[in-house]
Amino acid sequence: MSQLKQNLADTIITSMKAREIERVKVLRNVQAVIKQIEIDRRIELDDADVLDVLQKQLKQRHESLTIFTENDRDDLAKKEQFEIDIISEFMPKQMDDTEVAALVNAEIAEQGATSMRDMGSVMAVLKNKTAGRADPALISKLVKQSLQG
Template identity: 60%
Template sequence: MTLKTTITDAVKTAMKAKNMEQVKVLRNVQAAIKQIEIDNQQDLDDAQVLAILQKQIKQRQESLGIYTANGREDLAQKEQFEIDVIGQFLPEQLSDDELAKIVASTIEQLGAAGMKDMGRVMNAVKEKTAGQADPAVISGLVKKALTA
């Protein structure tokens, strides 16, 4: 079953349960997916849908940080709810230790020797960890490993 189908099924389940807040979040996600499909004139595969979900979560995390810093707990709770709803469709996240091992093995496999190889290493690690790690965290680990 594709990720898009899973999201559609989750919308139906939430509608039957009359959980309208969850329905609203999931429909927004579906709209974002559909918009990109229309813009690119192609059906998206699971990897592309996963990238959209990660982007949606990142946007909400940024908003959450702003709301929390400004003392708007009501809006922060709403953003956290949306993060939780969207997050249920992401694969389980890798721990920092697991991610560091993947980065180290990738650097060794590619024979990367410095910051000039950062792009190659990043692309390879992103492929191996699709949806299982935040690209910003990966970037930090790769920089640290390549400059050590």
């Protein structure tokens, strides 16, 4: 079992003992998504795959949070933020924007990338190097800016 899945299971047990019902609901939801993917693909997810699932879950909740905030649905926005906070506990420490920009520039220079045709190879390497520690949308934006400019 991957370390992240084990941490998730342990946290669920701890939260159940502490009677943190809302927290348990969020964690079980994430655990169910992971198990569904494993069943559908007939594989056991490793830590990198679990990180991808967590990132997708966070992205969905961030999008919902934006929509709820724009539509003055503070009750739903508060719930989404609560879920984001819980899922974020399982994510590695995030890189700041300057670290991401430096990594992008270094990778572009290392590969000798000069045009948008090189974006796919640069993004593939950066995805592995950042492994859940940076927002893929930010990386994509920075790579596009560097290759177009």
